[in-house]
Amino acid sequence: MKPRNIILDVDTGTDDAIAIMLAALHADINLLGCTTVNGNVDVEHTTQNTLRVLGLLDRGDIPVHVGVSRPIVRWDTPRPRKGATLVSAAHGTLLPLPETTLVASSGSAVDFLIETYRQATDEIVLVPTAPLSNIAAALLLYPKLVDLVPEVVIMGGGHAVANMTASAEFNIWADPEAAAIVFAAGFRKITLVPLDATHAAKISEADCAQLVASGTKAGHAAAKLIGRRIDAHSEGTGGGQAAAPVHDALVVASIIDETILTSRPAHVAVETANVLTIGRTVIDIRERGAQAPNARVAFDADEGKFAKLLISTLSKAS
Numbered sequence: 001m002k003p004r005n006i007i008l009d010v011d012t013g014t015d016d017a018i019a020i021m022l023a024a025l026h027a028d029i030n031l032l033g034c035t036t037v038n039g040n041v042d043v044e045h046t047t048q049n050t051l052r053v054l055g056l057l058d059r060g061d062i063p064v065h066v067g068v069s070r071p072i073v074r075w076d077t078p079r080p081r082k083g084a085t086l087v088s089a090a091h092g093t094l095l096p097l098p099e100t101t102l103v104a105s106s107g108s109a110v111d112f113l114i115e116t117y118r119q120a121t122d123e124i125v126l127v128p129t130a131p132l133s134n135i136a137a138a139l140l141l142y143p144k145l146v147d148l149v150p151e152v153v154i155m156g157g158g159h160a161v162a163n164m165t166a167s168a169e170f171n172i173w174a175d176p177e178a179a180a181i182v183f184a185a186g187f188r189k190i191t192l193v194p195l196d197a198t199h200a201a202k203i204s205e206a207d208c209a210q211l212v213a214s215g216t217k218a219g220h221a222a223a224k225l226i227g228r229r230i231d232a233h234s235e236g237t238g239g240g241q242a243a244a245p246v247h248d249a250l251v252v253a254s255i256i257d258e259t260i261l262t263s264r265p266a267h268v269a270v271e272t273a274n275v276l277t278i279g280r281t282v283i284d285i286r287e288r289g290a291q292a293p294n295a296r297v298a299f300d301a302d303e304g305k306f307a308k309l310l311i312s313t314l315s316k317a318s
Contacts, residue, residue: 003030004255005122007113009067010248011039011130011171012049014225017095018310019129019248020053021218024062026313028256031059032116032124035109037067039130039174041093046130047104048094055100056221064102067109068133071175072140078173078278096228097221113138117148125255128182129155129248131171136178139185151189152182155251157268157281158195159299164279169195172270173279180270183294190295192268193251194281197261201250201301202243205230207311214315222314246310250301253309260309262300265293 008023008031010016023031034054036047043066050064071077105112113134117124126149128135135152138145156171156179164173172179183190203226211219211226229244254261267284269291271277283297 001028003028005030005032005124006127006255007033007035007116007124009035009037009109009126009128009130009134010050011037011041011046012053012095013040013046014095014229015246015248016040016129017049017053017097017225018222018246019252020050021057021222022249022252022310022313024054024057024059025218025316026256029252031062033063033065033112035065035067035112035134037109037130037134038069038071039171043067043069045093049097051102051104052095052097052100055102056097056217060102063105063112065107065109065112066104068137070133071131071178072133072136073177074175078176096224109134110138110141114142114145117145120148123150125151125153127153127251127255129171129251131174132156132178132182133175136175136181139181146185146187149187151191152187153191153193153251153255154182155193155198155248157192157283159281159283159285159297161195161199162280163195167271167277168279169281172281176270176272176279179279179281180272183268183270190268191254191263192281192295192297193247193254193261194283194297195245195247197298197301198245198247198250201245201260201303201306203246203307203310204243207307210311211314214311216315218314222310249310250306253306254298254301257305257309260302260305261298263296263298266295266297267291267293268295268297
């Protein structure tokens with residue numbers, strides 16, 4: 001089977017890093033580039049983290065383009081992030097990976113997206129696992145982009161699960177206006193992988209032990225990063241659970257094996273005004289609105305398949 005071409009749009013923290021590893025190392029994926037954006041941390045650090053991951057994998061052939069440094073409308077996220085939060089505990093600022101001599105490519109992320117799709121002769125799946133600022137900015141600059149992208153697979157949002165506020169998931173909350181633009185743009189195919197699915201397919205301490213036992217650089221690094229997520233989620237919930245979601249990696253895994261997700265069509269819109277629910281993905285599963293479905297939304301995932309795919313891929317790396 002011919003590998004699927006993808007572009008990853010990332011705000012690289014721990015789960016983006018695992019997603020990059022999976023995409024860069026799996027034979028069924030051809031990772032054409034990474035675009036970075038403000039999100040888990042500022043864009044300078046998301047870029048450096050992305051470069052560190054690719055340096056660890058000896059994949060300096062994959063270009064990294066620096067993207068938008070703030071939300072497209074707001075000067076900051078809907079409310080300032082202060083103190084220790086689950087986001088900072090899970091990611092930190094710089095990932096604990098070796099420094100690298102790799103540097104970002106010339107040209108902005110937005111220009112890279114537009115020009116890559118304008119020149120493409122084969123299909124390229126766009127995979128944003130971060131706030132959607134780069135994608136919205138590209139659409140505003142070049143509206144025809146919507147006709148050139150065959151599929152967008154987004155990690156973000158939630159229906160019954162939230163993590164930034166009582167109503168909102170971080171990626172959508174961090175730039176709700178950008179997310180609203182993307183979902184209203186008219187892409188021919190959007191798959192949304194929200195927290196409902198990612199929390200159904202967690203990676204455990206036992207899975208991390210298998211990654212370490214593989215003896216590969218990728219396995220060791222992934223186990224360390226996932227271990228940080230497990231610690232953060234245990235503290236955040238007070239439950240001492242020995243597993244955590246690795247949201248962004250699940251998205252890449254679902255491109256490799258679509259049977260990992262259980263999804264259904266639904267209309268998705270984003271709340272941009274209400275103080276209490278800003279950034280909420282309003283997923284019309286009961287078809288109460290007048291608008292037709294604009295996405296397939298994953299509500300469940302196969303934890304066993306995901307873990308097996310992740311471990312087998314990172315265990316084969318050098």
